[in-house]
Amino acid sequence: MAKLRVGVVSPEREIWSGEADMVIAKTVDGEIGIMPGHAPVLGVLVEGGVLRVKRDGEGDLVAAVHGGFLSVADNDVSVLAEAAELGSEVDVAAAKDALQRAQASIEADQEDADARLEAKRAAARLRAAGEEV
Amino acid sequence: MGAQLRLLRRRIKSVKSTAKITRAQELIASSRIVKAQQRMHAAVPYEREITHAVSAVLSNTSSVDHPLTVAKEQPAMAGVLIVTSDRGFCGGFNANVLREAEALKAHLSGRGLQVKPFVVGRKGITWHRFRSREMSGEWDGFSDNPSYGHAKEIADALISSFKQDDGIDEIHIVYTEFVSMLTQEVVVKRILPLEVEEAEATPETVMPYYEFEPTAGDVLDSLLPRYIESRIFNALLQSAASEHAARRRAMKSATDNANELISVFTRQMNQARQAEITQEISEIVGGANALADAAAGKE
Numbered sequence: 001m002a003k004l005r006v007g008v009v010s011p012e013r014e015i016w017s018g019e020a021d022m023v024i025a026k027t028v029d030g031e032i033g034i035m036p037g038h039a040p041v042l043g044v045l046v047e048g049g050v051l052r053v054k055r056d057g058e059g060d061l062v063a064a065v066h067g068g069f070l071s072v073a074d075n076d077v078s079v080l081a082e083a084a085e086l087g088s089e090v091d092v093a094a095a096k097d098a099l100q101r102a103q104a105s106i107e108a109d110q111e112d113a114d115a116r117l118e119a120k121r122a123a124a125r126l127r128a129a130g131e132e133v
Numbered sequence: 134m135g136a137q138l139r140l141l142r143r144r145i146k147s148v149k150s151t152a153k154i155t156r157a158q159e160l161i162a163s164s165r166i167v168k169a170q171q172r173m174h175a176a177v178p179y180e181r182e183i184t185h186a187v188s189a190v191l192s193n194t195s196s197v198d199h200p201l202t203v204a205k206e207q208p209a210m211a212g213v214l215i216v217t218s219d220r221g222f223c224g225g226f227n228a229n230v231l232r233e234a235e236a237l238k239a240h241l242s243g244r245g246l247q248v249k250p251f252v253v254g255r256k257g258i259t260w261h262r263f264r265s266r267e268m269s270g271e272w273d274g275f276s277d278n279p280s281y282g283h284a285k286e287i288a289d290a291l292i293s294s295f296k297q298d299d300g301i302d303e304i305h306i307v308y309t310e311f312v313s314m315l316t317q318e319v320v321v322k323r324i325l326p327l328e329v330e331e332a333e334a335t336p337e338t339v340m341p342y343y344e345f346e347p348t349a350g351d352v353l354d355s356l357l358p359r360y361i362e363s364r365i366f367n368a369l370l371q372s373a374a375s376e377h378a379a380r381r382r383a384m385k386s387a388t389d390n391a392n393e394l395i396s397v398f399t400r401q402m403n404q405a406r407q408a409e410i411t412q413e414i415s416e417i418v419g420g421a422n423a424l425a426d427a428a429a430g431k432e
Contacts, residue, residue, distance in 0.1 A: 010179060011179045012172070012176065012281055013175040028346070028351075032346065039344055040189075040342060040343040040344065041343060041344045042190060042344070044347070044356075069352070069359075071185070071186050071189065073189070073343070074341065078182045078185075080186065082281075
């Protein structure tokens with residue numbers, strides 16, 4: 001079966017690239033699963049989403065992806081994230097701490113958009129690291 | 134004579150310590166060029182992909198009427214983003230950028246546009262302040278190690294001014310491109326209204342027909358600002374690498390000059406010392422002769 005060539009890039013560096021069987025990402029319209037032979041798609045990713053790359057014989061690659069785009073054409077999948085982090089690279093303690101702080105400031109001020117964003121990001125990082133949120 | 138010798142010794146000492154400083158600066162700059170180059174290379178995949186995505190959207194939607202891509206019929210104001218360095222000691226680096234910016238300003242004024250400078254880097258900011266020119270935006274403190282957040286900040290300011298009705302209608306950027314270790318070139322580019330740098334559209338590279346999530350317009354809405362941020366980020370990275378390269382070159386020639394001065398001074402000092410010794414000897418010999426003559430005269 002054909003494989004997908006996947007590249008996950010952020011402005012500062014290439015996070016990961018390699019071959020995969022399936023890519024699952026979350027666009028603003030909802031979750032989207034890409035398998036080989038998928039029609040060309042260009043989607044906007046949500047803030048604080050989790051990207052899952054299913055690979056043959058290896059564990060899934062999970063990454064927290066904050067904003068950006070997903071572009072699929074001709075079995076090439078590019079994930080352009082404004083910021084991204086592999087699940088294995090996430091500092092769980094720091095992310096938990098960030099989540100708690102963000103939640104505290106949301107409780108203090110319901111309108112705090114920055115804190116909401118921060119909470120979403122921290123939650124995504126924790127989910128990518130395999131923690132329950 | 135003794136005074137000249139002392140003077141030369143003092144000068145040699147001071148030039149030597151200057152050479153030590155410039156040599157250290159040179160070494161620091163060389164190691165930072167490598168880092169800056171790595172960052173430049175690391176940013177390439179994202180840039181390539183985002184350019185590809187923008188051209189994909191633009192080629193799929195026949196009538197793109199996005200505010201960021203449409204040139205105003207009567208442009209009245211132009212923003213110029215000038216990327217300079219925070220620190221000096223880098224030869225003509227900043228002077229070159231500012232000269233090019235001045236030329237661009239003259240050109241834009243010739244077209245009847247009012248020019249608003251947006252300046253990155255302390256050197257450029259002080260240059261404008263010294264001439265009491267108003268700046269529409271100024272950022273400093275990161276010229277040698279810019280992050281994407283900085284690029285975003287700058288892009289936000291530029292885009293919001295571009296979107297205002299009485300804001301700027303064009304955005305140009307002046308920065309130094311890192312061609313190689315030895316060559317850096319000042320380049321002037323227009324970033325808004327957008328001209329997507331597209332690779333040649335040969336039949337093999339024709340874009341497939343994309344589906345958009347949610348719609349082409351929405352994708353473009355969020356894609357274009359990212360594209361501009363990435364262009365600015367690229368300019369900052371290029372400029373940072375160029376700054377280090379320029380500093381390394383300037384410091385290398387400063388060290389070379391200092392070493393040359395030291396050898397000239399050393400030669401002069403040796404000459405002076407020899408002259409002094411010769412004089413002393415001739416004085417002693419003269420004195421001894423005079424004494425001998427005086428003794429001979431008595432007899």
